[in-house]
Amino acid sequence: MRDLTSELMTGRMAEVALEYTRGSRTPADPRPASTVILLRKPPAAGPEVYLLRRQRTMAFAAGMTVFPGGRVDPADSAIAGSWSGPPPADFATRLGCSAELAAAYVAAAVRETFEESGVLLAGPSPEAVVGDTTGDDWEADRVALEAGELGFADFLQRRGLLLRADLLGAWAHWITPEFEPRRYDTAFFVAALPAGQVTRDVTSESDQVTWIRPADAVTAVDTGEMLMLPPTYICCRDISQYADVPAILAAAGEREIRAIMPTVRVDGEKAYLETT
Numbered sequence: 001m002r003d004l005t006s007e008l009m010t011g012r013m014a015e016v017a018l019e020y021t022r023g024s025r026t027p028a029d030p031r032p033a034s035t036v037i038l039l040r041k042p043p044a045a046g047p048e049v050y051l052l053r054r055q056r057t058m059a060f061a062a063g064m065t066v067f068p069g070g071r072v073d074p075a076d077s078a079i080a081g082s083w084s085g086p087p088p089a090d091f092a093t094r095l096g097c098s099a100e101l102a103a104a105y106v107a108a109a110v111r112e113t114f115e116e117s118g119v120l121l122a123g124p125s126p127e128a129v130v131g132d133t134t135g136d137d138w139e140a141d142r143v144a145l146e147a148g149e150l151g152f153a154d155f156l157q158r159r160g161l162l163l164r165a166d167l168l169g170a171w172a173h174w175i176t177p178e179f180e181p182r183r184y185d186t187a188f189f190v191a192a193l194p195a196g197q198v199t200r201d202v203t204s205e206s207d208q209v210t211w212i213r214p215a216d217a218v219t220a221v222d223t224g225e226m227l228m229l230p231p232t233y234i235c236c237r238d239i240s241q242y243a244d245v246p247a248i249l250a251a252a253g254e255r256e257i258r259a260i261m262p263t264v265r266v267d268g269e270k271a272y273l274e275t276t
Contacts, residue, residue, distance in 0.1 A: 005230070009271045017264045017271040020179030030175050032101060034109035035069030037171060037235055038119060039245045042195040046213055047245045049236060050199055052074040053208040064227050065217070067235070068116035069109070071184060075151045076107035082251055084126040085165030094170040094257050095187050096197035105187040106165050107152060113191070115146040117209075118200035121168065122161040129164060130165060131196035142202065167191050169252025174231040175261040177273065185259075188235060190252050192245050215240035230262055230275050 009017055019025050038050040053065045077100055095102055114120045118138075118151035123129040133142075141159075144150035155161060168189040176183035193199070201209045212220075214236040220226035221233050228236070242248045265272045 006231070006265065006272045008273045009273050013273075014271045016181065017177075017273070018266065019273070021079045021264055021266050022244060025179060025181075025202045027178040028181060028183045030071055030185040032072040032104065032108070033070060033184040033186040034072060034105050034112060035067045035186055035231075036109045036113045036168070037067050037190045037239065038113065038117065038193055038199070039239075039248060040211065041245050042211070044213075045206060046243060047239070047248060049214050049217065049239065050193075051073065051210055051212060051217065051232075064232070066229070066232055067188075068113045068119075069186070070112040070116070072104045072108040073111070073152070075153060076111065076229060077101075077102070077104040077240055078151070078153040079107045079156060079163055082122075082162050083165060084123075084162035085167070091165070091170055095173055096257070096259065105170060106189075107163060109168060109187070109189050109191075110163050111145060111152045114142060116202070118142060118202050119193060119197050120161075120199060121164050121194065122156060123164055124160055124162070126162060126164075126166075128198075129167070129194040130161065131194075131198055134200065136265040139202075150171070167194070169249050171252050171255065172231065172235060173257050173259045175259055177262045177264065179264055190239075190248055191240070192249060213240070221246075230273065231260075234275070 039047050041047055051065050052068060054063060074075065088099040091106055092099045092102035093158045110121045118133055119132050120133050140154055141150060145152060145155060150211050168191050172188035175185050217226065217236045219238060221228050239248055242251060259276065262273050262275045
């Protein structure tokens with residue numbers, strides 16, 4: 001039986017949740033999105049995860065510390081000709097969705113990771129991954145992708161690259177609570193930082209980035225030093241149980257993945273966010 005967590009909501013989140021429970025808000029339809037838990041093994045410690053703190057001006061999850069990710073673009077499903085690795089149907093089985101949507105989830109995961117960290121999970125062949133992506137030409141393409149001026153499929157085809165779906169492991173599936181005005185149906189993946197590549201603080205959506213041990217991130221949230229939404233916190237907590245990156249990647253293939261949508265419990269004038 002899964003544990004039930006209950007967290008008192010405050011500020012604007014509590015106000016919106018109470019409005020929803022009183023019937024003054026209609027739930028928005030969740031939009032597909034993808035997130036990648038990027039992992040690395042530093043020289044003298046356990047595995048670390050890459051985290052970004054979202055700008056406080058963002059409309060969704062402002063000021064929250066998150067993994068790289070974002071919503072699925074309509075063109076993300078057009079990468080079939082540049083796909084390498086397990087077929088979309090395999091991801092569809094894990095995530096409980098159609099093969100077409102699974103392909104879009106994976107494509108969005110790779111695209112968003114490149115846009116937000118400069119890390120590209122793609123290569124010229126099924127056995128290779130691109131190396132250094134810090135050059136001016138790579139940065140120009142990253143900026144064009146982030147601005148929506150370049151399609152991801154066009155980017156891969158022009159550079160003769162294959163999306164390496166085998167480098168991604170499905171990890172979790174979360175849906176934004178119904179009271180939120182902006183909602184996402186998000187697939188979470190794990191992936192190791194490819195050899196020769198480095199993360200870069202490049203995206204305009206964040207004001208701070210860091211590599212941190214997942215257990216330290218959990219502690220930072222528990223002590224109030226860091227803000228996280230429940231999906232990020234729980235993923236960090238779960239990943240902290242593993243000793244190294246290969247163990248995390250192996251565990252991804254064995255996890256039970258079900259869609260989790262936190263709910264609201266109201267007690268008088270207080271609203272609690274509950275996750276099972």
